Amino acid sequence: MRSALNLAQNDEDTDRVDDPTLLKQAMVRVAKEQDRDAFHFLFSYFAPRVKAVLLKAGSSESQAEDLMQDVMMTVWRKAKLYAPERGSVNAWVFTVARNARIDLLRRASSRPYDDVYEIELESDVASGEDEMFETERAERVSEALAELPEEQRQIIELGFIEDMSQSEIAEKLDLPLGTVKSRMRLAYGKMKSKLEAVR
Amino acid sequence: MKTTHHLDEATLLRYASGDLDSAFTIVVAAHLAMCDECRQAVRDAEEIGGHMMDHVDEAPVASDAFEKLMARLDTGENEQIEVDLRKNAQSDSDVPLPLRELIGEHLDDVSWRLVAPGVRKHEIRMGKKGESFLYMLNISPGMAVPEHGHGGAEMTLILSGAYRDKLGVFGPGDVADLDEHIEHQPIVEPGEACICLVATETPTRFKDLISRLMQPFVRI
Numbered sequence: 001m002r003s004a005l006n007l008a009q010n011d012e013d014t015d016r017v018d019d020p021t022l023l024k025q026a027m028v029r030v031a032k033e034q035d036r037d038a039f040h041f042l043f044s045y046f047a048p049r050v051k052a053v054l055l056k057a058g059s060s061e062s063q064a065e066d067l068m069q070d071v072m073m074t075v076w077r078k079a080k081l082y083a084p085e086r087g088s089v090n091a092w093v094f095t096v097a098r099n100a101r102i103d104l105l106r107r108a109s110s111r112p113y114d115d116v117y118e119i120e121l122e123s124d125v126a127s128g129e130d131e132m133f134e135t136e137r138a139e140r141v142s143e144a145l146a147e148l149p150e151e152q153r154q155i156i157e158l159g160f161i162e163d164m165s166q167s168e169i170a171e172k173l174d175l176p177l178g179t180v181k182s183r184m185r186l187a188y189g190k191m192k193s194k195l196e197a198v199r
Numbered sequence: 200m201k202t203t204h205h206l207d208e209a210t211l212l213r214y215a216s217g218d219l220d221s222a223f224t225i226v227v228a229a230h231l232a233m234c235d236e237c238r239q240a241v242r243d244a245e246e247i248g249g250h251m252m253d254h255v256d257e258a259p260v261a262s263d264a265f266e267k268l269m270a271r272l273d274t275g276e277n278e279q280i281e282v283d284l285r286k287n288a289q290s291d292s293d294v295p296l297p298l299r300e301l302i303g304e305h306l307d308d309v310s311w312r313l314v315a316p317g318v319r320k321h322e323i324r325m326g327k328k329g330e331s332f333l334y335m336l337n338i339s340p341g342m343a344v345p346e347h348g349h350g351g352a353e354m355t356l357i358l359s360g361a362y363r364d365k366l367g368v369f370g371p372g373d374v375a376d377l378d379e380h381i382e383h384q385p386i387v388e389p390g391e392a393c394i395c396l397v398a399t400e401t402p403t404r405f406k407d408l409i410s411r412l413m414q415p416f417v418r419i
Contacts, residue, residue, distance in 0.1 A: 044265075053252055077277055087242050090246075091245045091250075097252070134242075191243065192243075
């Protein structure tokens, strides 16, 4: 594990971690042993991505740096709440960053999201599944997104990364709101049909 | 609980991306609390976010960013949160968890205001002006659910009892996630009152002159 971590850390040019189990193993070590080396690995990987997302969502440079610090602090503090059998580390960190965006940029509350996550953790629907199930689902989602036509992928990216609302997307792309919604549904439908094979 | 009417797929994506305002977020979260199937769908939608974040062009962080974070850890004020799931499991509440903070643990304790014969309402105050409205309706058996969309999107989650409209029967956990183009007239099923949680968009425009004229009369 340690050598794998070092390898990934030294290889600064190929920043994508191809093996999602490396990220999961690091999360487990942070949760179980408060392992700071494992956390450093996660930080090197996620901090620049989280900051990029915050910048794209409209934060200033210094605000994005501060918020990124808060998000990564939350990743450390909530590490024990990450459940490997329920999804990828990427998706979990995305939700931590999303919730921070809601709390800090929108001045709304992410509390309902926390409540749902708590219910999720105590529900036994997914807990009996092995990790492979969720890992495979995450892979299928990536596949489906890679195959999306540009007009659908763009709408997903504007919503998930640039934090734009449906109506803002409609305005930016000069499309009727109904078209934005139907493209979202089409994109979701493609993902769903890929996932049905896993279900 | 087996729900038969679920969230629109565009709504699932909006929830996962954090696009809904407070009122709609609460209704969606309350449905998710009652619906295993939609929770799985949200997990999948959050994988989209994970994938998108994974493929973003990275932004350089401050050279001392990690050391700064470690220094914050060393203050001892940022200990890890332990998983504590007793809060929900031990409760005998009939209110979905995301709604409890707003209305309490039991539907029986909600205070109602009579707004029309057979129709009681409980408004839930949301933070900001200009945001969507959130409220509950308690409608007697056999009564029609009053028109309440005001021409914008609305979302209705059944908490107890049931109603029927052209889309079918809606029971506890079912959600009517409708855009402004759908006309429907739900009637509460015989037997018990129907209690539902409703989010409606702030009215921005009225569909036509008739509804503009009718607005003061049908408004609830």
